[in-house]
Amino acid sequence: MSVLSTVKNWFRKGGASLGMIKSLTLVTDDRRIAMDPSEYTRINVAKKYYSNDFKPIEFINSYGDKRTRKYETVNVTKLAARRLASIIFNEGCKVEIGDDKKANELLESVFLDNEFYLTFEEYLEKWIALGSGAIRPYVQDDKIKLAWITADQFYPLHVNTNDVKEAAIASKTTVVEDDKNVYYTLLEFHEWQGDNYVITNELYRSDSADSVGVQVPLSSIEEYADTQETATLTGLVKPLFAFFKTPGANNKMLESPLGLGLIDNARSTVDAINRTHDEFIWDVRSGKRRMVVPKSWLKRPNANSRRRDNDTHPPMFDPDETVYQAMYGDDDAIGFHDMSVAIRVDQYSSTMEFFLHEFENEIGLSQGTFTQSASGIQTATEVVSNNSMTYQTRSSYLTMVEKTITQLVDAILELAQCGELFSDGKARWTGDVQKVNINIDFNDGVFIDQDAQLKNDLQALSANALPLKQFWMRNYSLDEATADEWMQQLNSEKVGNDPDPSGEVGLFGGADDGTRTDVGESGQDS
Structure with a gap:
């Protein structure tokens, strides 16, 4: 960073403290965003569970010393999100537009260029885990690209609404300046001002990953140097993003338009599953075979305790032997004792199965999805045929997925009509978006x-x-x-x-x- 840039940043910090320059600690501090910050605290907790990001376990050993060890968890949040995403959407899905050949060719080109059918399933998994997500089409090098957005990046501007038509999208970039990390956050606001659709870009800089920071020019980093501060588009009737939320009401915040993640109503059960698995792993480790013998049995003849070729009585045990453990005291009194502890496999297995059944019920999957039946682990087809719960849950998710894909197609067609976004000034498609007939085939054959x-x-x-x-x-x-x-x-x-x-x-x-x-x-x- 140049000296001039350093001085400018110093003045911006001073101006922010005086209220002269806009400064945000949280994205929700912006007055245009009506969302409660606690919603994003909830999403960050769900993200930690999905990422399997847990602190080490602290414990007191037999000597009274405080120790730490890795928390041996089962990432059932990832497992469940992956399973749901795979049975809801697959690359065999097909999206077409009525009898409009040109619109179909455009849509097929955009989907192919962005690997839509593969990427959608991947991000659907994240959206299910966190509760919400979005897709935003944009123009780059005369091609329509798709930006994939997770719940922690998407901020509806209004609450108590079923349709999210205005939103802010946050994108964070980390840059090394003067040998330290600096965090830039781009806030992209999508708003309706009368019949005009206005996109506003604001860049913020912070030395802390936990703060949005102070507003700086878009040219502060090369990535956004060519980005316009404001773009006003006319003639649009649909927003330029597609929003997804998980089915069902948000019982954590009734007015919120955001959906709930998998652990939001199953956190205690997931904790019980992780705790049971961790204790079982520790039980296996602690239950290895131990034989207590007098210390003299393991004593080496040399003071240096190293085997030498001229040892009269070299050690007879395998050098990797860990079963025998020496104990001080009278050899005759100590004797030979088996101190092994039986591993409680049956108890832990039944406990784990109990909590997994609870988890299956809480997230709407059939019994046996994650547990073993008499015939072994069930396939997706067996689960659906044996119990309709998974199929019903899938149907609820499909309704929301269909709505999201429909919004995405609308947004792509709206964007294609904006000729000013392309270098030749020509629209890539013209027509009435509201009259477009969108057909989505989810390829349900695998579930029949x-x-x-x-x-x-x-x-x-x-x-x-x-x-x-x-x-x-x-x-x-x-x-x-x-x-x-x-x-x-x-x-x-x-x-x-x-x-x-x-x-x-x-x-x-x-x-x-x-x-x-x-x-x-x-x-x-x-």
Whole structure:
């Protein structure tokens, strides 16, 4: 950093303390953001559980000394979020726009360029764990890119609302200046001012990771040097971001538009699971085999306690042997004792299973999702077929996912109409966003008993209760165009294979009038 920049930062700090320059400790300190800071405290706790970020365990050993050790946890938050994300969304999903070919080509190009179908599942996992998230399309190098946002970065400007139409998005960057870390936070405000959509960018600098800091010019770091402070877009009807929240009401703060993470109503159960697992690991470590023997049994003949080639009575134990532990005292009184402690496997297993069942109920997954049944760990298909709870939970999540993807498509089309954002000044798509028909196929085949469906559909087909085209589409994952091609091929093959009526006559006899030609004049068969 230059001397001039250092002086400017010093003056900004002084100005901030006098109220001359805007300064924020928390993002929620900004007057435009109506969110309660406790919501983001809750989200940060959920983030620690998802990251498996726990402090070491402190304990007192047998000598009364305070010691620390690693907390041996099971990251069930990550496990559950991953499982839910995988059964809710997969790369087999397909998003299309009605009959608008140009809009479809644009959407396919954006999704392909941003690896949407792969990235969405990854971020859905994080959103489920933390409760909320968002996607913001933006233009870079004449291409529409997607920025993925987690709950701790997204700040709705209003509370007590179902639809989030205005928000602030926080992006933190760490830069090394004068051999120390400096933290820059970009706040991007999306607001409606009448019919205009206004995006305001503000950059803040802080020497502490726990504070947003004082406002500085966007040119303070190279990353935002070309970013405009304000951009006003006209003609838009939808916000330029898509918001996701987990299904269900936020019972921690009733007015909040943010969703709840997995541990928000299951924290005590997750703590019990982690504690049980940690104690079992410690029990295994403490329960290793120990044999107490007199110290003289382990005494080396040399004072240096090192084995030498000329030792008369070298040690007879394996050098890696840890079973035998020496004890001071009279050799005859001490004798030989087995001090091993039995490991309580059954007790810990049943305790862990009890808490895992509780956790499954609390997050809406079928019993046996994380525990073992008589036939072993169940697959996703077995879970859904054995208990409908997982399927019901998935359906609730799909409603929110569908809403988010619909908002994203709207935002992409809105952005594509803003020709001023592209170097040639031309819009990439024109039309009425509100009249666009968005179709989302979540590829539910993995959650259906395919054999049972095929059997039932064959019966319906035989009874003329199901069109052949629909049979193909349901059981062979065909789209309508491919099913039409199959139908044409089948019809052409039928025409080619139809028997020739004249051939039948020649083979079996008979004339056009139906009389038989294989009967002689006398009326007898020839």
